[in-house]
Amino acid sequence: MTMIYDWVAGTRFGNWIQVCRESRRLVLVIVAIALLLDNMLLTTVVPIIPEFLYDINHPDAPLTAGQRLHELKSTITTTSSPCPVNNNKVPDENFNDTLATIEPTVNASVQLERDRQLRHQDLVEETVDVGMMLASKAFVQLIANPFVGPLTHKIGYSIPMFAGFIIMFLSTIIFAFGRSYGVLFTARALQGIGSSCSSVSGMGMLAERYPDDKERGNAMGIALGGLALGVLIGPPFGGLMYEFVGKSAPFLILSALALGDGLLQLLMLQPAVVRQESEPPSLKALATDPYILIAAGSITFANCGIAMLEPSLPIWMIDTMNAERWKQGATFIPASVSYLIGTNLFGPLGHKMGRWLAALLGLVIIGVCLMCIPLAKSINDLIIPNAGLGFAIGMVDSSMMPELGFLVDIRHSAVYGSVYAIGDVAFCLGFAVGPAMSGTLVKTIGFEWMLFGIAILNFMYAPLLLFLKNPPTKEEKKSLITGEKSSVRYVTYQNEEDDE
DSSP states (O other): OHHHHHHHHHHHHHHHHHHHHTOHHHHHHHHHHHHHHHHHHHHHTTTTHHHHHHHHHOTTSOHHHHTTHHHHHHHHHHHOOOOOOOTTOOOOTTHHHHHHHHHHHHHHHHHHHHHHHHHHHHHHHHHHHHHHHHHHHHHHHHHHHHHHHHHHHHHOSHHHHHHHHHHHHHHHHHHHHOOSHHHHHHHHHHHHHHHHHHHHHHHHHHHHHOOSHHHHHHHHHHHHHHHHHHHHHHHHHHHHHHHHTOSHHHHHHHHHHHHHHHHHHHHHTOOOOOOOSSOOOOHHHHHTOHHHHHHHHHHHHHHHHHHHHHHHHHHHHHHHHOOOHHHHHHTTHHHHHHHHHHHHHHHHHHHHHOHHHHHHHHHHHHHHHHHHGGGOSSGGGGHHHHHHHHHHHHHHHHHHHHHHHHHHHHHSOSOOHHHHHHHHHHHHHHHHHHHHHHHHHHHHTOHHHHHHHHHHHHHHHGGGGGGGSSOOOHHHHHHHHHHHHHHHHHHHHHHHHHHO
């Protein structure tokens, strides 16, 4: 009886596993978790790296000491006594004692002001290094995407997805124990390869499992919600853990979570080679499609602003507000919360109102919010513009990601690896150009004009989304090409008759 019971229980468990493997919702959960962990690692480093690198380069004057300069200067100003006035020209008996008190106080105040100016220069210089490190992940991801997209056509989505987990796990471990700029730069760049595998495979898998356009939009909105949740949790998680536990702690926790996700993929997805039945469109054909380029370009411009803020905003807050570690991480919370709301709201809503219109409005709102950020005088002043920025980026991303799949359906063939490689390239281009340029732009034109410039670019790009209102289908495209060829033949025939 015991053997029979065990056999029945094993059969039921096996059937349950099989049902889970065929479930579209489980695939959606796995993709959302992968994007969550990838973007947690992406943003956990944001409040950690600037201060960690500064302390490495300035072991005798760490930022924790520099952040007290303002308090010390205020203390010196309030405690210093004014020089006594003696109208009778008779030296006061306490005059020499007063001079002895004032002189070191004035010297200390001057020295603190010099230290503040030197710290400002060092922070501006460091913005370049931090920006290059944060951008390295996106640059590597840009290079990897054109290879990962066509690879999914040949071997399916599950193997690249699992490879993304392995690479991300290694990157997280290196971040945990890295103690130099070169090692941390390598870990960040390595993450780019893993992110390429996870993002392209995950989005392609969802597009394949959800062929209906409306359902696909909802599913991708939920998956991007996982991405948003990672962006939401990452900065405060990194800042708090670095403040109270240490640098290695957040990355060790992330590596443990990534290991759990890998085991889930191994059990449920069963990575194996799966070849596509239909002929996939070439990467060149997709990359030269103007409608796909417009959709992808909107993703780039929408994310470029927040990408520029990642390395520069924490340093700008240190410089202008003397912000502590947890505040540097917490300032991104409004953007992350509103991005989570925006992606889940405009997954279904974008389909109803028109995804082109949702993305157009999103780009305009992004421009307005970017122009408001430099006007902030405290962390409270950053809440509304950051929240609006995150919500608007969610509008664009949740509208244009399913739009890329829709454009492939109506204009090419329903194989999605390459088009989501292009979408991921667009996403990464914003996060590559943004951090890489932010340091140089802050140094040359200043933090304020940098954000004004990218805001103007968003305003200028928004009208192009009108072309996505009614994109021509494959049949219309063929008819147009056929009509052009017929007219060419007719003109040629007429010319031959004229010659005779």
